[in-house]
Amino acid sequence: MSRVFSNNNNSFIIANTFNYSALDDESKILAWLSPLEPWVRHRDIGAERVDGIGAWLLETEEFRRWHNAPREDESNRATLFCDGNPGVGKSYIM
């Protein structure tokens, strides 16, 4: 684009407008898909988590089977549900 417009004083303005418009459209499309922002909660949890707590879960047979299942192996369970009472730290384990 810059080669085509190399003798044109407005070339940078044209290029900038184009880029801005593409980015603007992209953010509009993303906002259209959903206005929710789960990464805010995700960030808070990451900041508060104490390292190592709950690591036992990663060693369980259920987790390993769920995590390491070969692709498209229908005999494996695709869902793992962890239940626990309020305050046991489920969100930090996820």
Add this chain to the structure above:
Amino acid sequence: MVMLIGCDNSSLVIDKLCDEAGEGDAAVMCFYFDFAARNEQSPVNMLGSLLRQFVSGLKKIPEAIVRDFQKQKTGTGGRGLQVLGIMKMFQAITTTRRTFICVDALDECVPEHRAVILESLRQILRESPNTRLFMTGRPQVRSEVEKRLDGAAAFISIRPTEDGVIRYLQDKLRKDTTPEIMSSTLEAEIMKTIPEMNSETYVETSAREKLP
């Protein structure tokens, strides 16, 4: 490609999945239900949020999604998005990639929404065999999960461990904003009594669970 929501300092399982995703071509998405936000966390917004995370990780927004977006702009009012539309977009782009969906606090999703969301997730799993679903919630939604996902789920009960409680207490004491009023005697008492209380709770819970 990988990362969808920010893998630095994540929760335990997401951390593990992100490590793996960093080596390959997997995608990790997550969602947190919150009863206080129940009105906004409708099925279309929740499923749209997962799709949004997936799309954000791509180099370019898929044409099919851009087309649907352009179409609704010419429509009359509203976002014009429905669960069915989201599902179609989802299935069009996730079938080949190994994808992990993590959903927290399913019990905080209102029952009417939960029914639609679990059915939609079931369909995603059926259509995209490379997708894995990790969820957390209180025990009372466990049987609903089992039923709505056709029994295709494994379950783990989360209980505090003694090691976990000790680590947690140590962290809290380290970050205590008023350390000047904490004596070594009180600190030792906390480190002894609270883990013991936890193990008593555990024994009681286990005993109760054995009752018919």
